[in-house]
Amino acid sequence: MSSHNESIIREPLITGNNITYAQITEDILRPVEKLPGRAWWIGFSVASMGATLWLFAVSYTFWYGIGSWGLNKTVGWAWDITGFVWWVGIGHAGTLISAILLLFRQKWRNSINRSAEAMTIFAVICAASYIVAHMGRPWMAVYSLPLPNQYGSLGVNFNSPLVWDVFAISTYFTVSLVFWYTGLLPDIATIRDRATGLRRKVYSFMSFGWTGSVKTWQRFETVSLILAGISTPLVLSVHSIVSMDFATSLEPGWHTTIFPPYFVAGAIFSGFAMVQTLLLIARKVLGLENYITMFHIEAMNKIIILTGSIVMVAYCTEFFIAYYSQVEYEQYAFINRYFGPYWWASWSMFCCNCIIPQVLWFKSVRRSIAATWFLSIIINIGMWFERFVIIVTSLHRDFLPSSWAMFYPTWIDVSVFIGSIGVFFTLFLLFLRVLPAIAIAEVKLLLKGSSEQEKKKILQSGHIDASQGEFYKDALTKFDAIDIAEYEKV
């Protein structure tokens, strides 16, 4: 049944009074149905300028070739693969929220999964654009696929992690897109049934004829569960395979067995930071404080501190194992990483990813929107540095000392990176305008069991153990959208 009461000691997932099913639809569809406000236009203008920069920089790269980047014979991968791994990593939080948290029956995922999945898709688009761009001659991308070609029967090398990556990223993108769009169908139908004219026709086309009959919902839920079940190992495999691009090489600093779990933890860490960056603003601008509550923010901060700590343990383990292995090349790679010419990048990484996020152990920091947003930016920067450090510090010291070199980015490198952020935000802002940022149907599921107003009724009924009631009221103090004075009399 939809309406069994949840234990009173659990925090509400929807706050606010007089929330009805109609109110949920109204609140979530407001940005889709109304004209955008000034904040959206400012954001969109800046983001589309970034996207234009990206278009220009990538076109420039294709016209003049990869020589327009700062790469050299020694450092053949730098900002391109850094950007690729960074974006793929960011995408991982969306799948974690939509798939893994679904399997764990974490109901709080219901109000953040939709925008996190959208973020995944846009991040993977940015990552894939890097892969194509770094080929320099993008039409050569076809040779990464096992297709007949004019070189006779020469196919791709299926032993190569780079080919695994082609399969992993394309599968990841396809499955994420399918999962996201299937989940959107009921919500598109909601927009359709409230719209008129051409708008209704467009959303009707996109809704695939959704009706919400019993059998449709039953199959929908089965499909969601199956997709969640297969996306869970998929998301772990994707970043594992990305890490194998490095780990299966013979490069000191890359050739380590710790890479797959270390990369996956880092990916989730950076992905949740990006979710915070986006949602803290979206929540405020779109007025969704009742659905994305302080509970959600704190829960995500807990995941950030967990995965951030895993990353820190991984950094320390790498360092220790380099010493313990007694392999001098490995030892040199790590000493050079932290004390060589790129010391500033490595210590930025260590500070941003390991030291600064430790403040999240404090409750007051986890519950502060300003602090959380600031930390999310720090982590985004730190995780970019992590990939830069892994790639460039290992490469810039060749096995031949005569080949030692440094990497200096050109303005094209910088423009492609800043531009990719512009592309990402352009896509995300367009998404907020045309599709609901929160899964409407899934949030409606929470209304009767997990909303503040229902819990208040339980509290008012007086059948609750007094200590549990006090515990609950105490938990409410952290919510910025709840006026705790209302609970004085209850």
Place this chain on the structure above:
Amino acid sequence: MSSTKFILGLFEDPDEMMDGITALQQNSVPIYDVYTPMPIHGIEAKLGIKDSRLGYAAFMFGCLGGTVVFSIIYYFMVHDWPMNIGGKPAFAVPDFIPITFEWTVLYTALGTVATFFFATHLFPGRTPRAMDYRATDDRFVIAIDVKKNNTPHEDITNLLKNAGAVEVKHNDRKYVSYE
């Protein structure tokens, strides 16, 4: 003979809608379908709807995907053009696992969703066979095909009203128009 084809009971609360279903079932009024803005857990059992078999489809698509891509890799790497890489065997199974896994997942996802769309008649541009516009918003709708049963319309209306329906519609046409 009235021209009513369908009686719709519109509820604003899912639990009252479940009471409505119980009331109709106790009075042997067959229910055509129920349209809701969100999944209602436990309704399948109540309406006697069988479990979805999509899980079996998913399993078979997964087996297919894994087999297809493993065969492709085997053909390329072992049968058609075996390469001597450091004297190691061409049939290097561990190296084939990642891609086999990826395509197992890919085929499962695409196959399951395609089966879902096919079975439920969902495809781009399909005209929605919806009975009420608010069934995707804030109304939980029980639809009764009155041509298929002899219960007087007023009795059905009363059953629905007593269960808590906020509105009962007697519709002459089956679906709402999206023209």
